[in-house]
Amino acid sequence: MNQNMAAAMELRCWGGDWGLPSVHSESLVVLAYAKFSGAKLTVSPIDWTWKTLTATVPELICGNSALQEPTQILNFLRKQRFNADYELSARQGADTMAYIALLEEKLRPALLHTFWVDAENYANVTRPWFASRSPFPLNFLVPISHANTALSRILLTKGEAPLHRITEVEGKIYSDAKECLNLLSYRLGSANYFFGNSPTSLDAFVFGFLAPLYKASLPSSPLQSHLRQLDNITGFCDNILAVYFSSDHPYG
Secondary structure, eight states: OOHHHHSOEEEEEOOOBTTBSOSSHHHHHHHHHHHHHTOOEEEEEOTTSTHHHHOOSSEEEETTEEEESHHHHHHHHHHTTOOTTTTOOHHHHHHHHHHHHHIIIIIHHHHHIIIIISHHHIIIIIHHHHHHTSOTTHHHHHHHHHHHHHHHHHHHHHOOTTOOSHHHHHHHHHHHHHHHHHHHHHHHTTOSSSSTTSOOHHHHHHHHHHHHHHHSOOSSOHHHHHHHTOHHHHHHHHHHIIIIITTSOOOO
């Protein structure tokens, strides 16, 4: 066993609520993959600490290594022999990369808009949640910082000419996201997981991206309504929560 395998692994992430171990998509991806691959993580929520403004989460700390971004963290875990994808064929591995790229391109902008740009959701759900978990005076700064980052990211990926303003981009964002959800639903079919009888990294990414949208009490979200009509996808999320997270303490 090498030194890193022997070293404890700590995951810094946003905490849980809405029946989820984390409300943060990228953190959820890592938490789910760790469960699927058998990696033992010490979870350290950044809630109510100064890290709410300074930290980039999720962040995996192991010995002298500090990794951010789900893709980097999952690659690190695979190198430590925590590999949920070891039974995948080369074709399935290629499909996994393609679907994750699809999630990033087609679904993430709509998720960012839903939680951070939509005025009603931001005022009633997102801002109060993140403000209540940040110490004074960060409770004023953290939500604004996240909202500005989300808006910039959306416009960077979707604001190609002539779509320069967020109002002009909204229709395209949501039609792309609904198309992506339909494609995921079709690909999953009646199976529990996307490849065979065991969950893989693709299942972790889909769960991480969709579970907050599925579970949050949003006052304004046509995308959430669309997701909740896809029974196999909501069942997929519920199954992962029941099988892999039900023994943990309740979240929210």
